[in-house]
Structure formats: C-alpha cells, structure tokens
Amino acid sequence: MIMLESSKAFGSFAVNNLEEAKDFYTNTLGLKVTDHPMGLLELHTPSNQAIIIYPKPDHIPATFTILNFPVKNLEKTVDALIIKGVTFEQYTGQIQTNEKGISKSKHGPHIAWFKDPAGNILSLIEEG
Template identity: 30%
Template structure:
C-alpha cells in the first residue's frame, strides 16, 4: 500500500519541553491532543492538533534545533491576519538576507503567493503560506 494512503505528521525535537509548551500552546495557540514520554523524559512529548486532526509531534531530544530547513508549513487563507495575531502573541518573524520582506516579514513565494517564516525557541523553522 502506498504511503499516500496514510496521514502524515511532522515531528520536531525541542531541548526543553516546558519552554516548548509555552511557545506552541501560549504563542501559537495549538491545542495538545495528548502527552507522553520522550525517551527517558516522562511527559516529554506532545501531539498537537491542527486542521482538524493530529498534525505535529513535539518531543524533548538532544537533537533539538539541528535542522536548518523549514520543518512544517501552515497553509492559511489570510496571511496578514495570522501574522498579525502571532506577532501580537510574541512570535518573531524571520528575515533572510537577499529576500525582500514587507514590514511584517512576509515575502513573495516562488511560484506565486506569499510566505512568512518564524522559529521556535530551539531554532526550528516553520512557515505560513497563502496563495494570495
């Protein structure tokens, strides 16, 4: 059976689950669907819902923050509104040299649309994308 038949979930390593909870729940507004252990860390992981189902595993690990690429993307209808709401909650948006960003940190996306990036406390990069 091809993998396209199954749901896909992103997983992100963090160095401190308590700090991650403050960011993912407090700033991003994600709702934890469940928690559990992460290796030897009791209660060291969370599964967050997004878009109507489980979407993001966050777990405490010594490998936290080692990926420099974008690890997950939220596709949103109104990127300006979502960026404004997250910025008001304390999320800082990344700006990259050689890329023209507006005052909010939003830039044109290759192939059309718009994109904005932000990082969690461990440096894991996420993006918001909109087709308009």
C-alpha cells in the same frame, strides 16, 4: 512487497525544551497540544494526524522550514503574532521580505517565516 498507501503517516520534530514548546504552541500560536504518556507532546491540527514533538537536549535546529501553516489572511495573522511577541525572519537574498517579514514573490505564495523557542523554522503561507 510493502504497501504504504493506507498508512496514516505523521510528522515529528525535536525541541530542546518541551515545556517551552508546549507554552509556545499552545499560548502563542493557539494550537491544541497534548501530553503523550511517552514523555512527548502531540500537536493537533484539523487536517493531520497528530504531529509529535520530542525532547532532544542537544537539538540543533534545521536550516529549513519544518512546519507550514496555511492562513486565509497572512497580513492579519502576522500582525496578531507580532503582538504576541513573535519575531518574523528577515531575508534579503534571493528571497526578499518586507519590514514585517512577509515575502510577496511573483513566483509563489505570500509567506512569512518565524522560529519556535528551539529555533525550528515555521511558516505562514497565504491560501489562494
């Protein structure tokens, strides 16, 4: 029987341009990104193993959120990223967002979605 309870699992996702991804995750989001010798990027966050970003020239973005960032103050974080040129998604169906792209549902956390340069959907989720 194979047991994985001690395995340090990590996530990964594709982008169509590593240089654009490195610039966005480093300079726009302010995250630590390092080059990996295998031609990949490693995205470092305080609570995880490194998240691998790998090149895929024919990349098609997922239609769901691939990475979530918990934040203490959603409104301030959204404002700071808007100043850096991030555009937040606008939803009008089952999920409703305000003019900034923030969903303030009674049934879940306050959340805002945005895309990286490859079209991957990311989110900010207000903690607590």
